[in-house]
Amino acid sequence: MDVIRPRRPHHKSRTGCLQCKTRKVKCDEKKPSCQKCENYGSTCSYLHTHPMKSLHSQCSTMMRRNSKSKSPLAETLSAKLESSPGPVVSPTTSPGPSSYSFSILDMELLHYYTMYGVSDFADFVSGQELFQTTVVELAFQFPFLMHEILAFAALQLSHARPLKAAYYHEASTTHLTTALQLFQPAISDLTIENCQACFAFTVILFTFAWTSQDSNLPNHLFFGPDGAENESTFPHSQWVRLYRGYQMVISSTWQELHRGPFKVLFEPWSNFHEDYIPPLDPTDDIHLSSLSSAWSSTSPCDLPLEQRRGLDRALDMLKRVFGLLRAPNAPSPVSVVMSWFSSIPDEVEAMMARKVKEALLLVAYYCVCIHRTSNLSLMSGKGKNLLKTTLDVLGPGWETWTAWPIEVVLGREWRGGKTMSVDFISGAS
Structure with missing residues (x-):
């Protein structure tokens, strides 16, 4: 007579990512992206529920990898930003623009950036023209810059349209994560050809960090909190150092930047x-x-x-x-x-x-x-x-x-x- 063995109890997790729930597979709940989503190559919903933790990890890993580079910005930032655990996709040489496809949402973001977004941080006419035209033209050549522009525009729209804040915030996080990955090899090998795009990237990145400060929370622009910063917040205490780091890019490529279209940023100081x-x-x-x-x-x-x-x-x-x-x-x-x-x-x-x-x-x-x-x-x-x-x-x-x-x-x-x-x-x- 067969003995009917009782079934082992199955404690169903209700905290798995949305993608695994849709596929009806077990999620390992690894953050910021579960292993199943990494295997499928899809965007894990944990990137949206823990976006700043993911972004901090991406940025910190980028700086650690750049510590062996001779780039002044890489050396400065790798020494400053704290490391974070978690795997990060290591990008190879950035593919050409033709390898990328952009959505209707991305067109909306680019339109907002050129029509309204630039005037939020460039407060003089020649500076606005520079970031509306020349920088966008550079972004067509350097995808890391295009993704950053779209990330910044999405961040601005998350503030301008609060009813769709989560929608735009998700787009911002996705684009900025990609931008940081693609920026890594470029800043590791700063050249005459890419220095203008890298400089534009660092300027907008600092502006992104400045804009993303929550006025309802304590401001840790110059100093961190007494305890460890909450994993859901971006480490703003590092961004003064980021700004100082981008000045290093100026010093190493000064002649090229001063001769080119970015001279409009320096001439008023002469x-x-x-x-x-x-x-x-x-x-x-x-x-x-x-x-x-x-x-x-x-x-x-x-x-x-x-x-x-x-x-x-x-x-x-x-x-x-x-x-x-x-x-x-x-x-x-x-x-x-x-x-x-x-x-x-x-x-x-x-x-x-x-x-x-x-x-x-x-x-x-x-x-x-x-x-x-x-x-x-x-x-x-x-x-x-x-x-x-x-x-x-x-x-x-x-x-x-x-x-x-x-x-x-x-x-x-x-x-x-x-x-x-x-x-x-x-x-x-």
Whole structure:
């Protein structure tokens, strides 16, 4: 007589990816992309539920692989970005444009970029024309640039059309992941032929990171959170270093970039020596000049002399930004504000990352510059968000220096209202 054995219980998982559910196969739930989807060559839905984790992994792996390259940007970024686990497709030599097909959605994204998207970050006519025409023409030759343009446009549309935000965000993540994969071999072998496309890529990549900051969350542009960053958020604390890294591309290919169409980005700076500080507004000058008292030899500050000198240099460069924002015939406001990222000494940038309080005071005053360009969509709300985060990290005891940026950026009424910060604001004069 046959003994009927009881069936082994099957505990069905309800957290598998959508693609495996459709195929009715078991999903190994590996993130950011399950093995079945990798085998099928399809886009796993985990890339959509964990998009920033995937993107961080792609970007970090790209930089690690580039660490053996002689490219200045690769060397800079590979040393800066943290590594993340997870497999990444290793791209071979990028196929030609004819190997790619683009959808109706991609045409919509390209149209939005050329008609509206460029004006969000290029705030002067010749710069807009450059990114609307020349950069798009380069993108037809270099697919990594085309995918990045489409990723950026999709990100912008996810903000402009909130009812379809998830739809555009998915497209943005997919295109940017592809762009980073294809960019890897190009930046590893920077040449006269590809340097313009690589430079355009790094400019738009930084703009992408800046745009993707969530104003409802703490801003970690200069420094990371106390704990590990949530896997669903992009590591924004690395993007100041990214901007500084793209300046390395300029230095290594300066002659070629300066002779070509990108010269319109550099020409406005030709009349301003790198150490020249234009006249400041008297009120700005008073507050900025008093800031150095936080780390001067007569202060309780115990920082080494070399670090104090670095802070003095960063403060001078911040005064330069304040002066250029009101100087006639100066470069565009966005260019001026962003220039501080590349002008601060390496030691000061490292101090900001370590949350040294005296260095964070510089960030608080920098928020005033960001706020004064908030009429531009790229900058809107960024100054307020960064200042609130900086105040939280600073804590009490710095009211002598924080009162002015609070008043300019957040307004006097902010002190007595409900804030994301602690009660030390009430002691500000």
